[in-house]
Structure formats: structure tokens, C-alpha cells
Amino acid sequence: MDRDTFAYSTKFFRDYSGPPRGASCQSHEHVDYIEKPETFTYADFFKDYLIPNDPCVFSAKFTEGWGSRRKWVTPDGKPNFEYLLRMFGEAVVPVANCDVKEYNSNPKEHLKLKEYISYWKEHIKNSYQSPRGCLYLKDWHLHSCSGTSKKRGRESLLRTGAFPEQDVYTTPIYFSSDWLNEYWDAIAVDDYRFVYMGPKGSWTPFHADVFRSYSWSANICGRKKWLVFPPGQEEYLRDRHGHLPFDITAPALKKSSLYPRFAQSSPPVEIIQEAGEIVFIPSGWHHQVYNLEDTISINHNWVNGCNIAIMWSFLQDELAAVQREIREWRDSMEDWHLQCQVLMKSYTGIDYKEFYNFLKIIAENRIYVLENHHTEEDSSKHSYRAAISGLGMLHAVFDLKRTAKVLTSLNANEEFKKLNPETFSPPPQALLHRLKAAIDTALL
16 A cells, blocks of 8 residues: 555545445446556555445456366366366355245255366356256365365465465455455355356345345456345335345336335346456445356455454344344343344354454454564465555555454443453453554554
8 A cells, every 4th residue: 555545545435424435326327447557556456445345346357367267167168067076076165046046045955066167167058057957066165175164264265375276266356455355264164265156047036145244256267247226225125025026137126005115216227247247346336247158257245444344344243133133032031132143153154253353363363464564474374464555654554553443332332331341351441452562553
């Protein structure tokens, strides 16, 4: 991060006093297309898309060097089934049935990749019809070795450097400030990096991404159609009970008795994503996605200093929803507030205590970089610290300032106080003091 970008971002977040970025009903008519890597800098992306929370599409030139675009694809642009079978055939993968609705999503099963590819070949042969329905391989955490995909150790995650022998892909620098995967790699439990594979006609229902994170999605082969809505537009799409639709193209949405505000909604922004292109979806943008051809994509969910306040706002809303759901047991249930945290974590994947730990890991990594920026590190051992250093010391300061802002809000939150945070290690107030001192020292 250069000084101009740092000054711009500092002024923006100091002056901006409205709701979390993107929380408006503003309509968009088009999405910018980024053509040339050599003329598009990290500062350009940061100022023009991350801070405004606007989508964009990167051309196929940004993925030209990826091994997956050579090895996972046949010369005529189709999925290379034989290569995938040879490399990953025994891997167990999650597969959704796009033809079945179950609790506003598609039911999933787990198959070996070789079984899924056998189905896929047969599905193509039968003119994209199957008695098994339209099956879509989704949210696969690709391993460095074949086998089951239950718990994923840090060494087996698909990430830059995890597949040196295959050279699958390299995360573009624009998406390298990735707090979600930095944290989950640190605790060696999970990650938010996925492979999707599916036949023509497979699709993903209407949704916004986990924790209201950003996402980027790169087509290794094939084409997708995205229908995306700016934050706030989804409110017009709720039914009379307040529920969001499963399919925003369903004819039922036009019935005012079922969807009373649909007539006030703006049409979605449509994106046709070609092979090799990367789509950036900002925080809180709801979307529905179709595979127009047999398609493989690589996807990350990620959070950073620009949208961490949106994540925090989302978590507060999620806890409030849980509390409303079980409010009748407030007086009779022992440790009702703790039970709300348990339920929240089961629904969203995180509770307030883990959110504090998340902020702590991010803060400690930046403090380390600021305190040791003149020393050499083993980048394979401290890949995130090396990545932070690569973005510049001012980026580490920016991250700390945003962490301090959200941590201050968390520490003042009444529900967080009920968790006895003074018993945490370190206590939030001590962490706040330390990171503010690091900021002050760095800016001297």
C-alpha cells in the first residue's frame, strides 16, 4: 500500500459514518472489466473496488499462468476428465442435487470424484439428462492427496505453495489480504478455498456469501451467468413472511400477494463470465449463478480491513435473530446467553469468542510484521506474515487501525461482556492497548 492509498483509506473510514459499506439500495447498470494486469495495480483495486464495495471482472490474462488452466482443460476447452481422474479420482467430494430444494438449498451427498465424473460423462452423453438429477460438485476443499475431506490439516490445504508439483493456481495480489484463510490456516481447522465442477445447467440458488465476505471466482474452463444484486436490493425480494427466495427467476415472485415488494426491485446486474476470467463479488451482494457450459471454477471467500465492519455487523444481526428465535426460554433456560452463542456458531460457523480470537490472530500477525520488518523470514513457514510484508508496512498499519475500530466496538458490546472477556488471553483491553501502541510507533 502506497502513502496515497493509505491516506485515502484513512480519510474514507474516518469520515464515513453511515451503515456498513454497500448497505444501500443503489442500483448498478454495469460491471467494470479489467483487461490488462500490467496497468492495473493493487492500489487501483483497493481504491476503486474494495472501498466502494463494487464488483468487477478480470480478463483471462490474469490467469494465463495457472497450471489448472493448462492441465485441467482439454485443447478444445472442456474439462480434462482423464487428468482429473488420474490426479484426484479417489478424493471424496461434496455433490449437490440442483433439481431438489431442501430447506432453501440443495441436498448434498459425498461421492468419490471418479464416481462423480462417471455420472458427468453419462449426463453429457444423455443430452444433459439423468434420473439422478443435475449434480453439482460444490465447496470441495481440494487436498494435496486423495482421500476423505472431513477435517483438513494445514499441510493439505489448497493454497499458494501447497501444490508446487501441480501449480494449480496463484492467488492474485488483489485478493492477498485474506483474513479468513489467514485465521483458519493458523488454527488448522478449515479454510474458505473451494473448487466447483458441474455440467451445463447446474446452478447455485440465491444467496450472499458466508459472513458477508468478499468472494472471487475464476473459471478454469466453461462459462457462467451471474445475476447479482447490490446490498439492500434483496429486501424487495422477501416474501410476505420475510424470507428470501430460493430462485429469483421463479414466476411466483411476480405475485404481489406472495412477494409484496417485488415490483419495487431493480433488475439484477447480469455478468457473463468466460473461461479464464475472474469475477469479484463484494460484501453483501446477493447472487444466483448458472453454468452455461460444463464448467470448473476456483473460488475464495475472504475478509479484510475494508469489510471487517460488515462482518461484525452481520454477526450482531445473526445473534439478534437467534435471540428472537428462543426468547420464550430466556427466563427458564440456564445460561440462555451462552446457549444463544452456541446456536449462533452452529448456524454461522463462528461465535463472539471466536470472532475475538480471529481479530487477535490478525492483530498479532500485523504487530509482528511491524516489529520485525527489517528481519528476513522463512516465507514458507510464515506465508501470511510474508504476504503482509509484501503489501507494505502501511497496509499492516491500516489493518491494525481497522482491527482496533472493530475490537473497540466488540469490547463495548453488552452480549460480548457477558462472556467474561477479561478471562481471555490476552484480555481485549490489553490487546487494544498493544495494537494502538504498535500503530503509534509505526507512524512516528
